[in-house]
Amino acid sequence: MSDIKKVVLAYSGGLDTSVILKWLQDVYDCEVVTFTADIGQGEELDPARAKATAAGIKEIYIDDLREEFARDFVFPMFRANTIYEGEYLLGTSIARPLIAKRLIEIANETGADAISHGATGKGNDQVRFELGAYALRPDIKVIAPWREWDLNSRQKLLDYAEQHGISVEMKKGKTSPYSMDANSLHISYEGRILENPWTEPEEDMWRWTVSPENAPDQATYVELTYQNGDIVAIDDVPHSPHQVMEKLNKIAGANGVGRLDIVENRYVGMKSRGCYETPAGTVMLKAHRAIESLTLDREVAHLKDELMPRYASLIYNGYWWSPERALLQTMIDASQVNVNGKVRVKLYKGNVVVVGRASETNSLFDENIATFEEDGGAYNQKDAEGFIKLNALRMRIAAKKGR
Numbered sequence: 001m002s003d004i005k006k007v008v009l010a011y012s013g014g015l016d017t018s019v020i021l022k023w024l025q026d027v028y029d030c031e032v033v034t035f036t037a038d039i040g041q042g043e044e045l046d047p048a049r050a051k052a053t054a055a056g057i058k059e060i061y062i063d064d065l066r067e068e069f070a071r072d073f074v075f076p077m078f079r080a081n082t083i084y085e086g087e088y089l090l091g092t093s094i095a096r097p098l099i100a101k102r103l104i105e106i107a108n109e110t111g112a113d114a115i116s117h118g119a120t121g122k123g124n125d126q127v128r129f130e131l132g133a134y135a136l137r138p139d140i141k142v143i144a145p146w147r148e149w150d151l152n153s154r155q156k157l158l159d160y161a162e163q164h165g166i167s168v169e170m171k172k173g174k175t176s177p178y179s180m181d182a183n184s185l186h187i188s189y190e191g192r193i194l195e196n197p198w199t200e201p202e203e204d205m206w207r208w209t210v211s212p213e214n215a216p217d218q219a220t221y222v223e224l225t226y227q228n229g230d231i232v233a234i235d236d237v238p239h240s241p242h243q244v245m246e247k248l249n250k251i252a253g254a255n256g257v258g259r260l261d262i263v264e265n266r267y268v269g270m271k272s273r274g275c276y277e278t279p280a281g282t283v284m285l286k287a288h289r290a291i292e293s294l295t296l297d298r299e300v301a302h303l304k305d306e307l308m309p310r311y312a313s314l315i316y317n318g319y320w321w322s323p324e325r326a327l328l329q330t331m332i333d334a335s336q337v338n339v340n341g342k343v344r345v346k347l348y349k350g351n352v353v354v355v356g357r358a359s360e361t362n363s364l365f366d367e368n369i370a371t372f373e374e375d376g377g378a379y380n381q382k383d384a385e386g387f388i389k390l391n392a393l394r395m396r397i398a399a400k401k402g403r
Helices: 015-027 046-054 066-079 093-110 125-136 154-163 241-254 279-295 298-317 323-335 383-400
Strands: 006-010 031-038 060-064 114-116 141-143 179-182 187-190 220-227 230-234 259-265 271-277 341-348 351-358
Touching: 006 015, 006 093, 015 031, 015 154, 031 046, 031 093, 046 060, 060 093, 066 093, 066 241, 066 279, 066 323, 093 114, 093 125, 093 298, 125 141, 220 241, 220 279, 230 241, 241 279, 279 298, 279 341, 279 351, 298 323
Parallel strands: 006 031, 006 114, 031 060, 114 141
Antiparallel strands: 179 187, 187 271, 220 230, 220 341, 259 271, 341 351
């Protein structure tokens, strides 16, 4: 790809992308445009601008994408109650299609030939970035340094940075920092002692949550208002999607909610151990299922549950921009028209407990039918006999035949 003149680099200003910036300039002898996305990682972005400027970068993009991220990616995902392999709330996965989208937009704006990212050749993110990029601009060229260079360890990156005068935050002597990724949905940790799945994470690793043991002894109650499957208010105060996540992260994190330690199956074929903090997402998943339990038809709810693992895999594996994900999203969104009402949750020492749910206009719960008391003839219990015998017919026939 010697014909490349300009590259848009997904740039955080951290160790990997700071090294990549210098490496692109030296190896490809091309102009580099940096793109830094603010998706709620809670870090100061001015240092990224300063480091890019110091490296001679003329076109620097630092974009506030927090609201778009929450509104157009996280909220649609939670309408499906999405969870990967029974536990993972896809905090890293769901951010990648937005970054890929903006990379392509900037490439088009600046006339760039290629994009570049800091995802390793062992991980999922390389697939997510590149599938998204190709879906949005089929002729784009991609430079993935981790698949080209010989700087194949954190220590080698640190040595390279030192040799070229690149400042690295969070450097602890000669020890590599955790590989971390953060946005308004979660923060993830990989590497170092976590590479041994038997080793318990260090307590001082966690940043967003207090340990459940140290959480308050008094429970916190939160009331969430839903409209078309999305949270629109907290304790009757209207909030935008990003504001919802920001507030729930603080409230839930303070109560020790949202820690996760898992071994997951990466798309590239290996198993990987990672730790995650997803306080808001943990509450959102529990509460959304609660409001759906009241407002969704039984078969619609069950069909959603059957399709959710496929939908989760599409997001995890990088197929957000695929036609099949778009098709599923249309169905999921259609199911949310009547998902309106309120859910009350209790947060206590790492637990999220649903203690109330209500929907004035869309509840399918009929107390007159469900009651254990006299129902005034709303439900004829004798009808159950025929229902049971019809459903038992095939098993009775098989039993008579000795099968």
